[in-house]
Amino acid sequence: MQRLVLDIAERSAWTGAQAALGVAAVGVADIPVWWAAPIALMLASAKSWVAGRLVGRAGTASTLPATKDPATPPMGA
Template identity: 70%
Template sequence: MKKQLLLDLAERAGWTGAQAALSLAVVELADVPVWWAAPVALALSSAKGWVAGRLGRKGTASTLPAGADPASLARGV
C-alpha cells in the first residue's frame, strides 16, 4: 500500500473512533438513550469536516499535511 493511502486510512479511522467515543460520552453524560450517539457522531463528523475545510486546504476536509494527503497530491497542490 502507498504511504499516502495508509495515512489517509489512519486519519479517517482515527477521527471516526474519536467521534464515536465522544458521542458515546455525550449521551452517557446527558443520560439519554444510547441510540442518540449516532446523530451526535454525525453532527461531530460534519462539524469536523466544515472546520477542516475552512482551516485546511481548499476543497478538502482532510487534516493531513498537504504532502501526505492523497486529495492534494491528485490535484497537484
C-alpha cells in the same frame, strides 16, 4: 502507498473519536444510547467543515497537511 495509509489512519482515528464522544455525551446527558449516532454525525460534519476551511488541505475534509493528503496531485503533475 504511504499517503493512502495516512489517509486511512486519519479517517479511522476521527471516526473512532467521534463515536467515542457520541457515546460519552449520551452517558453524561443520561439520554438513550441511540442518540450517540446523530451526535457523532454532527461532530463529523463539524470536523469536515472546519478541516475544509481552516485545517489541512483547503477544499477537502482532510486534516492531513497538503504534502501528506492523497488528494494532492504529485509534484510536476
